[in-house]
Amino acid sequence: MKYCVECGSEYQDSVTACADCPGVQLVDKETMRERGLPVANERDTRQFVRVGTAEDPLTAEDYVQVLEAARVPVFTRPGRAGSVDALTTGNVMPWWEILVPVEHSARAIELIAREKDNLQATEAEAIRAAEEEELESEGYTAPPPA
Ligand SMILES: [Zn+2]
CATH class of the missing domain: 3.30.70 (Alpha-Beta Plaits)
Structure with a gap:
């Protein structure tokens, strides 16, 4: 899975860009963790x-x-x-x-x-x-x- 560094949305690996955040790169979960970014559905409830x-x-x-x-x-x-x-x-x-x-x-x-x-x-x-x-x-x- 990949994640949007901007909004934290989760995407299939084949997806290359976030649907909600034009031009924002998608990265894997490890990278999100390394950068201390919340992943998939966590941000809204946090x-x-x-x-x-x-x-x-x-x-x-x-x-x-x-x-x-x-x-x-x-x-x-x-x-x-x-x-x-x-x-x-x-x-x-x-x-x-x-x-x-x-x-x-x-x-x-x-x-x-x-x-x-x-x-x-x-x-x-x-x-x-x-x-x-x-x-x-x-x-x-x-x-x-x-
Ligand atoms: Zn996004």
């Missing part, structure tokens, strides 16, 4: 729920990669800053919603939480390294780790 947000597109992309690696179908959409944000900061900050099918939400939330920790640890590590480098360049030796 309910996507928000499992997290990202404050920049790179972080959003990072979460998507983590979820896709875990075979969780995922997509992002830009969120809209609420009036509270606009009032408190005076800026409209962009952010991204991470959405997955409801049946994957518990796992996705866990994966995102773990990845968030990783990102923060990496950031802290980078800051620490930069500080040590700065100290060294000033002639100090960084203290040994406790």
